[in-house]
Amino acid sequence: MTTPPPLLQTRRLAVSIGQRNFCRDLDLSLHAGERLAILGRNGAGKSTLLSVLAGLRAPQHGEVLLKGAGYTELGPRKSALIRGWLPQSRGDAFASTVLETALVGRHPHLDRWGWESAKDAQIVRRALAAVDLAEFEQRDIQTLSGGERQRLAIATLLAQQPELFLLDEPVAYLDLKHQIAMLELFAGAARDCGAAVAMVLHEPALAWRYCDRVLLVHGDGATECGPVREMLTADKLSALYDYPMLALERDGQLCLIPQ
Amino acid sequence: MPTRHRALAILALLTGASLGSVLLALAVGSIHIPVGDVFNALFGGEGSLSGDVVAHLRLPRALAGFACGGLLALSGALLQVLLRNPLADPYILGISGGAGVGAILAILLGLGVAGINGASFFGALAAMVVVFGLAHGDGSWTQTRLLLTGVIVAAGCGAMVALILSIAPDHKLHGMLFWLMGDLSQATSPKLVLGVLVAVLFVAMPFARELNLLARGPDMAQALGVQVGSLRRGVYIVASLATAAAVTQAGSIGFIGLIVPHLVRLAVGNDQRLLLPASALAGGSLLVVADTLARSLIAPQQLPVGVLTALIGVPVFLFLLARDSRLRR
Numbered sequence: 382m383t384t385p386p387p388l389l390q391t392r393r394l395a396v397s398i399g400q401r402n403f404c405r406d407l408d409l410s411l412h413a414g415e416r417l418a419i420l421g422r423n424g425a426g427k428s429t430l431l432s433v434l435a436g437l438r439a440p441q442h443g444e445v446l447l448k449g450a451g452y453t454e455l456g457p458r459k460s461a462l463i464r465g466w467l468p469q470s471r472g473d474a475f476a477s478t479v480l481e482t483a484l485v486g487r488h489p490h491l492d493r494w495g496w497e498s499a500k501d502a503q504i505v506r507r508a509l510a511a512v513d514l515a516e517f518e519q520r521d522i523q524t525l526s527g528g529e530r531q532r533l534a535i536a537t538l539l540a541q542q543p544e545l546f547l548l549d550e551p552v553a554y555l556d557l558k559h560q561i562a563m564l565e566l567f568a569g570a571a572r573d574c575g576a577a578v579a580m581v582l583h584e585p586a587l588a589w590r591y592c593d594r595v596l597l598v599h600g601d602g603a604t605e606c607g608p609v610r611e612m613l614t615a616d617k618l619s620a621l622y623d624y625p626m627l628a629l630e631r632d633g634q635l636c637l638i639p640q
Numbered sequence: 641m642p643t644r645h646r647a648l649a650i651l652a653l654l655t656g657a658s659l660g661s662v663l664l665a666l667a668v669g670s671i672h673i674p675v676g677d678v679f680n681a682l683f684g685g686e687g688s689l690s691g692d693v694v695a696h697l698r699l700p701r702a703l704a705g706f707a708c709g710g711l712l713a714l715s716g717a718l719l720q721v722l723l724r725n726p727l728a729d730p731y732i733l734g735i736s737g738g739a740g741v742g743a744i745l746a747i748l749l750g751l752g753v754a755g756i757n758g759a760s761f762f763g764a765l766a767a768m769v770v771v772f773g774l775a776h777g778d779g780s781w782t783q784t785r786l787l788l789t790g791v792i793v794a795a796g797c798g799a800m801v802a803l804i805l806s807i808a809p810d811h812k813l814h815g816m817l818f819w820l821m822g823d824l825s826q827a828t829s830p831k832l833v834l835g836v837l838v839a840v841l842f843v844a845m846p847f848a849r850e851l852n853l854l855a856r857g858p859d860m861a862q863a864l865g866v867q868v869g870s871l872r873r874g875v876y877i878v879a880s881l882a883t884a885a886a887v888t889q890a891g892s893i894g895f896i897g898l899i900v901p902h903l904v905r906l907a908v909g910n911d912q913r914l915l916l917p918a919s920a921l922a923g924g925s926l927l928v929v930a931d932t933l934a935r936s937l938i939a940p941q942q943l944p945v946g947v948l949t950a951l952i953g954v955p956v957f958l959f960l961l962a963r964d965s966r967l968r969r
Contacts, residue, residue, distance in 0.1 A: 437859055461865030468859055474724040475855055475910045480641060488853055489865040493846055496644045496913075541864065 386449030465543030486540030713923025716897030733790030737797025738767025822893030822946025895953030
């Protein structure tokens with residue numbers, strides 16, 4: 382029996398914008414059930430790297446493979462059945478209800494003339510309930526707060542039911558309770574449904590708690606990838622953020638204090 | 641929750657309204673024709689004066705008006721999605737400006753109706769190619785860039801129109817102004833525009849759900865499986881051709897393309913699967929009604945229909961804006 386190809390794989394990936402190199406020769410693979418955190422300074426290229434991984438932007442060199450096939454080979458529709466992407470920012474030009482917005486996530490599962498069925502509605506309602514928005518179905522999205530919109534975007538992503546989640550700052554705008562709830566949700570998807578998760582985070586303690594591996598993006602083209610315990614040390618993080626950090630470990634949790 | 645059932649019910653209702661508006665246009669005018677006589681004239685009745693008026697004057701004009709209104713509303717709805725800007729209208733990207741320059745030049749040179757139509761269509765195509773080429777120049781294709789390019793080309797066309805108007809002899813000014821304000825009195829061959837309306841709907845409808853996604857942002861749409869680049873180009877070309885066809889037939893009739901998609905969106909929601917056909921039907925009906933008013937209000941003199949659509953459109957739009965902001969609070 383051959384092992385299945387990883388959900389996400391990069392080969393000698395180089396990403397740059399203009400003269401700035403964000404990463405070069407990045408070889409990365411993410412299998413079902415694995416969770417990867419991407420950490421780095423502001424402007425280090427984390428979001429750019431993530432959008433390359435999501436197939437929304439072409440890399441300078443190298444290739445990105447989903448289950449062994451490239452994005453052009455798969456086409457946008459098949460890709461959308463495999464990977465889901467949570468954008469960092471969103472603006473809504475038109476009014477729309479919360480339910481309609483989350484239903485958009487079902488698009489790749491419907492054929493060209495198809496309309497959302499009762500089953501799709503059920504999947505979407507479950508997703509809304511999972512992010513604590515069950516009561517908000519008929520609300521106009523333009524009246525939602527930043528945190529509520531973030532949770533709605535997560536619900537839309539859950540409704541898409543991808544196998545690979547690419548999350549750009551999934552806990553942005555969220556209060557502490559919902560930060561933990563949302564990360565538990567994705568950890569659960571990885572544990573129970575065999576999903577793979579890659580997320581850009583700004584809080585090393587959350588990466589420690591919710592991820593197996595960490596990719597440090599230094600912003601000058603250099604990247605380091607390894608298990609959480611090896612990457613999230615005071616030395617490495619001080620270098621990454623260019624600021625002295627103190628790491629405290631207690632009851633299996635990590636606490637990082639800027640000095 | 642959008643359902644096919646609800647969409648079909650709403651479209652059936654609007655189809656009824658469309659037929660009603662056409663019937664009104666056939667009955668009302670400088671001579672009033674009872675509805676019974678209208679049916680006689682349409683189905684079999686021959687020879688009478690009222691029969692001739694209905695069959696050879698009012699029916700072609702009503703159908704052409706319906707097609708133009710439908711095309712403008714459809715094009716407005718498409719461009720609002722493409723530019724993700726609720727204030728976009730069919731003329732925002734300079735199509736009508738280009739058509740205007742062509743038409744006014746043709747009138748200045750003393751060409752006939754066919755010449756004016758040909759020149760305005762050529763002008764519209766030229767504006768479309770210029771805007772597309774400039775906005776597409778370096779491969780990046782952002783809404784802002786497209787919008788700015790279109791607005792600037794439109795402004796340039798406006799200046800050229802003003803220039804021609806200022807040097808045109810007095811006896812030609814009347815025709816030029818009517819063209820610029822939008823006027824259906826020359827619209828006597830509805831087959832072509834009706835065909836274009838059907839073709840545009842036919843091309844756009846299979847992509848309606850993808851347009852829903854595009855309205856929520858290009859990256860989001862691509863992540864959910866939409867071929868964003870080709871969809872955008874397609875929408876631009878289809879919307880531009882729809883506008884060009886309508887403008888060639890009837891001049892630049894304002895406000896239909898801006899107001900109707902808004903009205904429909906407020907009434908039935910922003911699902912393009914329903915919004916596109918509903919806009920086409922509502923836009924067609926509205927223009928037919930406005931044109932009926934335009935030729936009967938101070939009959940036998942005719943008003944340019946564009947003036948009436950604007951007179952109806954401005955207060956309706958301001959009302960909607962005020963209501964919208966109150967609802968948001």
